[in-house]
Amino acid sequence: MPLRLLAALALLALTVVIHSAGMIAIMGRIPVASVPALRFWPVAWLVIRVAWLLIFVHLTEIAVWAGFYWWQQCLPTVESAFYFSGVTYTTVGYGDLILPEEWRLLGPVEGLTGILMCGLSTGFFFAFVNRLFLNPNHPQKSGEYI
DSSP: OHHHHHHHHHHHHHHHHHHHHHHHHHHSSGGGGSOOSSHHHHHHHHHHHHHHHHHHHHHHHHHHHHHHHHTTTTTSSSSHHHHHHHHHTTOOOOSSSOOOOOGTTTHHHHHHHHHHHHHHHHHHHHHHHHHHHTTTTOOOTOOOOO
């Protein structure tokens, strides 16, 4: 059990590292100043790109957990491992696949990790949009947001 818990904590730490690196990459890749004005389509396109990149970060994290499940032969195929990991990370929890008894502790830890990373993405998304609207390069006059 202690080794299984250590594996879960290591996966959690790796997930946080991936998420942090992903957010830093997004901040560097999509500068807020690239939006010429606060008009609907430029802002919408920027927000769509940020959402896509955040989803990619989450899918990468899900793949890491899935790779571990497959490597440890907790699930029979890569596809089933990715499916289980995605359902667990997002806390959908269908229950149609379960981990072997000796690895069951990882499921709740992955679920909690997914909740934390989704919350972190939500905070990041809010800060990103807030920064967009508070950008000093954009002249903001009354009613000129859309």
